[in-house]
Amino acid sequence: MSYHKELAAAKKAASLAARLCQNVQKALLQSDVQSKTDKTPVTVADYGSQALVSFVLQQELRAEFSLVAEEDSKDLRKDGAQEIVERITKLVNYSLTSDGSYNVTLSTEDVLKAIDSGRSEGGSQGQHWVLDPIDGTKGFLRGDQYAIALALLDGGKVVLGVLACPNLPLTSLKDAGQHSPNNEVGCLFFAEVGGGTYMQPLDGSSAVKVQVSAVENPEEASFFESYEAAHSMHDLTSLIAQKLGVKAPPVRIDSQAKYGALSRGDGAIYLRFPHKGYREKIWDHAAGCIVVTGMDQFHSIIGFLSKC
Numbered sequence: 004m005s006y007h008k009e010l011a012a013a014k015k016a017a018s019l020a021a022r023l024c025q026n027v028q029k030a031l032l033q034s035d036v037q038s039k040t041d042k043t044p045v046t047v048a049d050y051g052s053q054a055l056v057s058f059v060l061q062q063e064l065r066a067e068f069s070l071v072a073e074e075d076s077k078d079l080r081k082d083g084a085q086e087i088v089e090r091i092t093k094l095v096n097y098s099l100t101s102d103g104s105y106n107v108t109l110s111t112e113d114v115l116k117a118i119d120s121g122r123s124e125g126g127s128q129g130q131h132w133v134l135d136p137i138d139g140t141k142g143f144l145r146g147d148q149y150a151i152a153l154a155l156l157d158g159g160k161v162v163l164g165v166l167a168c169p170n171l172p173l174t175s176l177k178d179a180g181q182h183s184p185n186n187e188v189g190c191l192f193f194a195e196v197g198g199g200t201y202m203q204p205l206d207g208s209s210a211v212k213v214q215v216s217a218v219e220n221p222e223e224a225s226f227f228e229s230y231e232a233a234h235s236m237h238d239l240t241s242l243i244a245q246k247l248g249v250k251a252p253p254v255r256i257d258s259q260a261k262y263g264a265l266s267r268g269d270g271a272i273y274l275r276f277p278h279k280g281y282r283e284k285i286w287d288h289a290a291g292c293i294v295v296t297g298m299d300q301f302h303s304i305i306g307f308l309s310k311c
C-alpha cells in the first residue's frame with residue numbers, strides 16, 4: 004500500500020507548523036509560556052503547531068481521521084486564557100495564509116476544536132496520526148533544537164514519518180557542530196515504509212536520500228543523548244559509552260532532532276534512558292523511529308547493534 008497522499012499532506016503540515024514555531028521563537032514573550040499540570044512548559048507555539056497540523060491534515064485528506072497528539076485545550080478554556088487563545092489564533096491564521104497556502108480565517112473556537120481533534124486514543128486497528136507539535140519544548144525555549152514530529156500508524160505499525168527540525172544545520176554536525184554562525188539551518192526529514200529516508204531544506208528545495216553511519220567500530224563512533232540530564236541519565240550513558248569503547252564526547256541535543264541527525268550519519272549511536280517513573284509517549288518516538296529505520300536502512304542498524 005502506498006501512502007504518497009498522506010506523506011504530501013504530512014510534509015505540508017509540518018513545514019507550515021515549523022514556520023509558525025520559527026516566528027514565535029524569534030519574538031518569544033514571557034506570556035507565551037505556561038506551565039502544565041505536570042510542570043512541563045507549553046507555549047503558544049505548541050498549541051498553534053497542533054491546531055495547524057490538525058487543520059492541514061483535515062483539509063488535505065478530506066476524510067475522517069484519528070489524531071493522537073500531546074496537547075489539549077483544557078487550560079486554554081479556563082478563565083483568563085482568552086488573550087492567549089487569541090494570540091494562538093492569530094499565529095495560526097497568519098501561518099496558514101501568509102504564503103498563500105490557504106485562504107481562511109479560523110475563529111478562536113475553530114482553533115480550540117482543531118487542538119482537541121488530537122484526543123484520539125489510537126490503537127492497533129486502522130489508521131492513526133501521531134503528533135508532537137513541539138518535541139523538545141525546553142530546547143525551543145533555549146533557542147536550541149526542537150522538532151515537529153508527525154507519523155502515521157496503520158494497523159499498529161508506523162508507516163510514514165515527518166520530522167521538521169527548524170534549528171538543525173543542513174550540513175552534518177560532524178563538520179561544524181550545532182552552533183556555528185555559518186550554519187544554514189532548517190531540515191525536513193521524511194520516510195515512508197519501504198522507501199528509505201530523505202532530507203530536504205525546510206525552504207522547500209529538493210530532497211536527498213540519507214543513510215545512517217557506516218561506522219562499525221565503536222571507537223570511531225559518536226553518540227547522541229538528551230541535552231537535559233533530567234530527561235536521560237547522563238551517568239549511565241557515559242558508563243555504556245565507556246564500556247563500548249566510544250572515545251568521542253557525547254553530542255547533546257534536544258528532541259527527535261537526534262533521530263534526524265542519526266538518520267543522515269552525523270553520529271552512530273542513540274542513547275536515551277529516562278529516569279525511573281517517567282512514562283514514554285508514542286509521539287516522542289513514532290516519527291523519529293521510521294526516519295532512522297526507513298526500512299532499507301534497517302538492516303545496517305541491526306548489523307551495527309549486533310556487533311556492539
Ligand SMILES: Nc1ncnc2c1ncn2[C@@H]1O[C@H](COP(=O)(O)O)[C@@H](O)[C@H]1OP(=O)(O)O
Nearest residue numbers: 137138139140229231233234257258277281287
Ligand atoms: N522528565 C522527563 N523525562 C524524560 N523526558 C521528558 C521529561 N519531561 C519532558 N520530556 C520529554 O522528553 C522529550 C525531549 O527529550 P530530550 O531531552 O531527549 O530531547 C520531549 O518529548 C519532552 O517532552 P516535550 O515534547 O513536551 O518537549
Ligand SMILES: [Mg+2]
Nearest residue numbers: 043044073140
Ligand atoms: Mg510537552
Ligand SMILES: [Mg+2]
Nearest residue numbers: 135138139287
Ligand atoms: Mg515530546
Ligand SMILES: [Mg+2]
Nearest residue numbers: 073135137138
Ligand atoms: Mg511536545
